[in-house]
Amino acid sequence: MFLSSVIVLPCLITTISAVNFDWEEVQLTEVETRNYSAIQFAHSSIHVPQEECKTIPGDPNWPSGAEWARFNNTLGGVLVKPRPLAAVCYSGPEYDAERCEALNQRWKSPSFHANDPASVMSQWAIGNACVPTSDPNSTCEQGGYPAYVVNATTVRHIQLAVNFARNLNIRLVIKASGHDFNGKNIGAYSLSVWTHSLRSFTYHATYNTSRYTGRAIAYGAGFRSLDAHTVTSQYNMSMMIAGGLDVSLAGGYLQGGGHSSLSSSYGLAADQVLSIEAVTASGKFVHADAETNGDLFWAFRGGGGGNYGIITSVIVKAFPPTPMTQSRIMFSTIPSSATSNSTAPSVEAFWKGVKAYWDFCIALCDAKGLGYNFIQHTPIRGSNATGLTFTTTISVPNYNNTSYQTFTRPLLDKLTALGITVPIPKVSRSLHIPPTPDPNPNYHHPSISRRALGDIVSNTLIASRWFQHPHFASPSALTKTHLAIRHFVEAGGYTFHGINHAPTLQAAGYPDNAVNPAFRSVILHAQGYLGDMHWDGQSPVISTAELAEKHERLQRYMQGWRDVTPGSGSYVNEGDAQEPDFKDSFFGENYERLADVKRRWDPWGVFWVVGGVGSDEWEVRGGSGTRGFVVQDGRLCRVGWEGKGR
Numbered sequence: 001m002f003l004s005s006v007i008v009l010p011c012l013i014t015t016i017s018a019v020n021f022d023w024e025e026v027q028l029t030e031v032e033t034r035n036y037s038a039i040q041f042a043h044s045s046i047h048v049p050q051e052e053c054k055t056i057p058g059d060p061n062w063p064s065g066a067e068w069a070r071f072n073n074t075l076g077g078v079l080v081k082p083r084p085l086a087a088v089c090y091s092g093p094e095y096d097a098e099r100c101e102a103l104n105q106r107w108k109s110p111s112f113h114a115n116d117p118a119s120v121m122s123q124w125a126i127g128n129a130c131v132p133t134s135d136p137n138s139t140c141e142q143g144g145y146p147a148y149v150v151n152a153t154t155v156r157h158i159q160l161a162v163n164f165a166r167n168l169n170i171r172l173v174i175k176a177s178g179h180d181f182n183g184k185n186i187g188a189y190s191l192s193v194w195t196h197s198l199r200s201f202t203y204h205a206t207y208n209t210s211r212y213t214g215r216a217i218a219y220g221a222g223f224r225s226l227d228a229h230t231v232t233s234q235y236n237m238s239m240m241i242a243g244g245l246d247v248s249l250a251g252g253y254l255q256g257g258g259h260s261s262l263s264s265s266y267g268l269a270a271d272q273v274l275s276i277e278a279v280t281a282s283g284k285f286v287h288a289d290a291e292t293n294g295d296l297f298w299a300f301r302g303g304g305g306g307n308y309g310i311i312t313s314v315i316v317k318a319f320p321p322t323p324m325t326q327s328r329i330m331f332s333t334i335p336s337s338a339t340s341n342s343t344a345p346s347v348e349a350f351w352k353g354v355k356a357y358w359d360f361c362i363a364l365c366d367a368k369g370l371g372y373n374f375i376q377h378t379p380i381r382g383s384n385a386t387g388l389t390f391t392t393t394i395s396v397p398n399y400n401n402t403s404y405q406t407f408t409r410p411l412l413d414k415l416t417a418l419g420i421t422v423p424i425p426k427v428s429r430s431l432h433i434p435p436t437p438d439p440n441p442n443y444h445h446p447s448i449s450r451r452a453l454g455d456i457v458s459n460t461l462i463a464s465r466w467f468q469h470p471h472f473a474s475p476s477a478l479t480k481t482h483l484a485i486r487h488f489v490e491a492g493g494y495t496f497h498g499i500n501h502a503p504t505l506q507a508a509g510y511p512d513n514a515v516n517p518a519f520r521s522v523i524l525h526a527q528g529y530l531g532d533m534h535w536d537g538q539s540p541v542i543s544t545a546e547l548a549e550k551h552e553r554l555q556r557y558m559q560g561w562r563d564v565t566p567g568s569g570s571y572v573n574e575g576d577a578q579e580p581d582f583k584d585s586f587f588g589e590n591y592e593r594l595a596d597v598k599r600r601w602d603p604w605g606v607f608w609v610v611g612g613v614g615s616d617e618w619e620v621r622g623g624s625g626t627r628g629f630v631v632q633d634g635r636l637c638r639v640g641w642e643g644k645g646r
Contacts, residue, residue, distance in 0.1 A: 021200045021220060024277060024312055026154035027285055028163070032074075038067070039074060039163045042282040042604065050604065053621070053637035054171040056189040057147065063168060068148065075160055080149040080194075082118035083142075084130030090140035104132050114177040114224075114246040117149040117194050118186075124459045125183025127624045127633035128541045138541050144183065144623070144632035146173060146192035153197050155277075155285050158310050163283040165191045166606045171636045174306050174607075176221060176248035181462050182577035183632040184252065184306050184609040188623065190636075193310055195221035195248070200313070203235050207315070211290060212274055215318035221250045221311055238262060238319040240269035250314050252305030256573035257515050259525065262322060263501040264368040265397055267508025270301040270515050272317040278309040281602035285312075290512075299597040302515030304572050304586065306609040308601055324370075325404040326395035327425030329357075331415070334380055334387035345420045347388065354390050355482045356414040361500045361523050362472050367407065368507070369396040371500030375489050376531055388489070401427045459542050460529050461551050463576040465561040466568045467524040469502075481524075484564045488528055492557040495531035498524050516588040518569035527574055528558065544624040544631055551629050555580070577611025578628055586611065608636060 033040040055061050063071070072079035086107075089100035106112045113119040123131055129143020150161040165172035171190035178185055186192075198220035207216035215237055219227075226245040232238055240260045242253045249258070249269065258269025266272065275289040276297060286309075288297035299308050331353055335344045345353065354375065364371055373392035380387055396404060404427055415422050471481045489496050505511075505520050530550065555576070562568075570579055572586040583591045594613045608618050610630050616639065623634025 020277060021198075021202075021218075021313060023154045023198065023200070023220075024285070026156045028156045028159040028283070033163070036070075036074065038063075038071070038167050039160055040167060041159075041163060041284060042166060051169055052641040053635050054189065055169045056635050061169065063170075071160070071164055075150060075157055078151040078153065078157055080117045080151055081147070082116075082145055082149050082192075084126075084140060084145055085113075085116055085119050086130045086132045087140050089132050090130070090138075092140075100132070107132055110179070110244065110246045114179075114196065116178075117151060117196075118145045118175065118192060120175070120178035120180065120183070120186050121458070122181055122183055122460070124461070124542070124544075124547050125186055125632050127544060127631045128459070129633060131541060133541050135541055142188070144186045144188045146187060146190040149175075149192040149194050151194050151197065155279060155312055158193055158195075158279045158312065159283045159285060161191055161193045162279055162281065162310070162606060166281065166283070166604050171608070172606055174251075174310055176251035177224065177246050179244055179247050180252055180305075181460075181574060182610055183630070184577070184612070186632045187636065188633045195251070195310070195312070198222040198312060199224070199227055201227065201231060203231065203237075203318070204315075207274070209274060209289075212317070215320075216274060216315050217318050218313060218315040219250065220313045222248050223250060224248055232318075232321075235318075236321050238322040239316065240266070240272055242269075250311050252573055254314065254316075255300055255303065255305035255311070257302050257503075257519060257571065258573070259499065259501060259503060259571075261324060261370045261395055262319070262397070263503040264365055264370065264507060265322065266317075266319060267503045267505075267511070268302070268515060268519070269316070270513050271503075271508035271511045273297075273301050273513075274315045274317065276300050276311055277313045278311045280309040281604055281606035295597050296601055298512065299514050299594055299601075301511070301513035303590070303594045303597070304609070304612045307598060307607050307612040307614070309607070322397050323429055324395045324397050325399040325401065325427060325429045326393055327404070327408070327427045328391060328393045329411075329415075329422055329425055330389065330391040331420050331422055332378060332387055332389040334378060334389070344387070345418070349419050350388055350390065351482075351486055352418050353415050353420045354486075355478070356411065356418065357390070357392060358472060358478055358482055358524075359414075360411045362469065363407075364394065364396070364500055365502035365523055367396050367399075368502075369394060369500070371395075371498065373496075373498045373500070375485070375496040375498075377489075377493065377495070401429065459547065461547065461554055461576070462527055462529040462574065463554055463558045463579070464525065464527040464570045464574050465558065465565055466518055466522045466570065467526055467561075467565060468518065468521040468568055469523050470521075471565060471568075472523050480564045484560045485526065487560055488557050492528070492553075493530075494528045494554070494557065497527040497529070499527075500524055514587070514590050514594055516569050516572070516586060516590065518567070518588050519571070525571055525574075526561065528554070528561075530554070544626070544629070548626045548629040551576075551578070572611065575611075577609075577615075578630060579611065582611050582615075587613065605638075 087094040088096040126144035130140035152158050171187050173187040173190045173192045175185040176195045199222040201219040204216040225242045225247050228241045247253050254269040279285050333344050333350050371392050375390050377386040378389040467481050471477050570585040579585045598614050619639050620634040621637050623631050625631035
């Protein structure tokens, strides 16, 4: 069952404080709940039993068909019972050859999954339960897909979903656009809240609070990067925008920190938030800013998505248009073409060139710039062998072409001295850095995509680590950083993806929020993953056991990065949710304060995400996952439960 989305996109220029969007004014009232206990708000006087495990189908307390029908009627008909998209490709009553062929053509499209009530980019988190494949032994199951989805178009819809799930002990999950790497937006036997349609926005030419006067934009939970690019062009301004066009900005992106091409200039997306509207675990719709519900406001900005409530809208700072001047540098151990007379650098020269780039990174970040780079194993045409390719796009704000060329000349001179011939980079200047198409993996010199890995529908497992300013500040430290990355790529066979930026407290204006303090001294946000895990639709489905082995191996190789970066951390939005010391890596010294906020606002355990604050108090049981590799196709249960409801 699929319902049409109700999407409202108003835009007003105003100089007064923002008010709620029209759909936020549609709220659940106490009167409506009096004769329907399942949708009542949580109060201190109402006891909600807390069981060992969330209720699942087959349990005595799982709602009957009639109860779900009543709930749907109360919602106004926006309850969806989702089926996996690929169910049309499997034998049975849902099989449809034409729809299956169309699905295979669109499967790798991020927007295809973002526009579905339940599907997500990281299919492994569902347990690869129902995916297009030519494997005759494969089966289609519900796996980690939710049991029901509320296609929310008002605050009332969200309140009803939260109350129903809490009061009936049903797992609740939140999906905006489905880009999370680790399955935080999915869960078996759950009720899901889909905020994709809440894309309203209002631009404020002047926005006044006691702490801020300037440009601002209010936007809803479903407002995407694509929408933001349109708005910034329309109103000649800049704002924090995620790399993936379908990413919903107020979801995990902003709540986990949120980096962008402007991070070295203005900090993170979480640093720009002026106010938040949200539905909390009690079902109440609340406002949060620096003066009202300050603890919740603090936690929402950097403390991780999906854990403290469901954000319905935010108001964030906007900035004057910020032109970026950029060019791309690429070199490889593979000659540029079979007919070229140029000599590719040796492996040793290649790595010396990479190290020369690392030596340039502090200067790049000091210039408020951005480096977006990859090191990957590149297939050699006509051979089973691979070579190594390094690419980076260097972007610097407010430079003209001449000053930009002067700025990058020392790096180019170093590469030339190492015998690495780099064509004179083509310099371009624009207000935005547009995403480019995905690379063609069969081309021997692929054009490396600028798009986020979360834009790729795949089985990719990812891990990350922050290399901070001290890890680049001296020759010995730089060497340790370089060797750790080289070993990861060469010995591990992994793809490296790095982002050079410096979202310092000074750049951000010294905000008081829950962003991991280690993020503030980053020079390189480093990610590692297998480069051959993208979807082809033909290979046999990768088993969870095989994925678990790949995950364990990735963790072993990631330890080399952790060893040379003691006291650093990992980005909660682009890391491994099963990071060995996730509390310190993702949240740092803020963890205990965040745990207090979590307990205060959600004593019932309504919200849970893998790798989130308090996540170690729960576990997924009975699914296809293993200890240390969480797949969302099992039952969510409390850890260390003694069999007593409270």
